[in-house]
Amino acid sequence: MYYLTRQIAFEASQYYQIPELSDAKNFELFGAAANLNSHGHNYVLEVMVKGEADAYNGMVINLVTLDALLKTHVIANYDHKHLNRQHPVFAKNPHLQPTSENIAIEIWERLAPSLPEGLLHRVRLYENSTRFVDYYGEGLMVYLTKVYEFSAAHRLHSHTLSDEENRDIFGKCNNPAGHGHNYVLEVTVKGPVEARTGLVAGLNFLDEVVEKQVYARFDYKHLNLDAPEFEALNPTSENFVKVLWEVLEPNLRPVTLHRLRLRETPKNHFDYYGESF
Numbered sequence: 001m002y003y004l005t006r007q008i009a010f011e012a013s014q015y016y017q018i019p020e021l022s023d024a025k026n027f028e029l030f031g032a033a034a035n036l037n038s039h040g041h042n043y044v045l046e047v048m049v050k051g052e053a054d055a056y057n058g059m060v061i062n063l064v065t066l067d068a069l070l071k072t073h074v075i076a077n078y079d080h081k082h083l084n085r086q087h088p089v090f091a092k093n094p095h096l097q098p099t100s101e102n103i104a105i106e107i108w109e110r111l112a113p114s115l116p117e118g119l120l121h122r123v124r125l126y127e128n129s130t131r132f133v134d135y136y137g138e139g140l141m142v143y144l145t146k147v148y149e150f151s152a153a154h155r156l157h158s159h160t161l162s163d164e165e166n167r168d169i170f171g172k173c174n175n176p177a178g179h180g181h182n183y184v185l186e187v188t189v190k191g192p193v194e195a196r197t198g199l200v201a202g203l204n205f206l207d208e209v210v211e212k213q214v215y216a217r218f219d220y221k222h223l224n225l226d227a228p229e230f231e232a233l234n235p236t237s238e239n240f241v242k243v244l245w246e247v248l249e250p251n252l253r254p255v256t257l258h259r260l261r262l263r264e265t266p267k268n269h270f271d272y273y274g275e276s277f
């Protein structure tokens with residue numbers, strides 16, 4: 001089985017607005033995105049298809065064919081359009097918000113019937129570089145990822161090992177004075193898109209939880225010295241991503257935390273799905 005991804009981009013404008021609510025209520029729900037004068041995004045769409053390579057041409061799908069479908073089903077409806085006013089589905093349904101969640105589902109529903117059964121695997125839509133959604137054709141279930149960056153110092157050092165063993169195992173990362181990283185944390189939550197808002201989670205909800213549970217504890221801190229979580233725990237990224245899960249997961253409920261990806265440097269990242277996976 002092969003998985004191949006094709007990327008395209010489109011630019012569109014929109015607003016989020018529940019017609020029967022007052023302006024104040026809409027701003028409470030959607031923040032600046034409720035502005036009826038509109039806002040816009042450079043969307044980046046990644047379409048992933050899966051299948052066996054064709055015996056004659058060695059391809060899962062001819063990219064020329066896929067590009068033509070993307071042009072008809074996506075570009076024609078989305079690029080340089082105002083989604084609330086010009087999109088064939090969103091313009092007719094003022095109660096369907098043109099959120100990234102709903103756009104990903106709409107694109108899936110448009111593309112899937114034009115492709116051989118089972119070929120479409122995932123639609124990923126980037127609203128910007130720090131917010132994207134994944135849709136796998138599972139009813140209303142959408143995966144939402146937000147990307148956060150923070151800075152912290154640490155020293156890899158295990159209290160159960162001798163100083164010499166620590167130096168041997170952790171090398172320069174055992175430097176007694178520590179070193180630091182710009183950590184990048186991807187928080188992926190999953191859930192059904194709420195019909196009223198078109199969102200998996202409130203627009204600012206993840207930011208608020210990350211601010212309190214991650215930034216307040218770890219941003220511009222020395223993990224070994226400032227964070228009680230690492231008083232006796234070696235702050236490797238494996239241990240760190242688990243600590244992050246433990247502070248985030250209960251505070252995100254009822255939203256379901258699906259995955260944390262912790263990027264320690266551009267060269268390495270660590271994924272954690274909770275203890276059960």
Ligand SMILES: [Zn+2]
Pocket residue numbers: 154173179180181
């Ligand atoms: Zn380090």
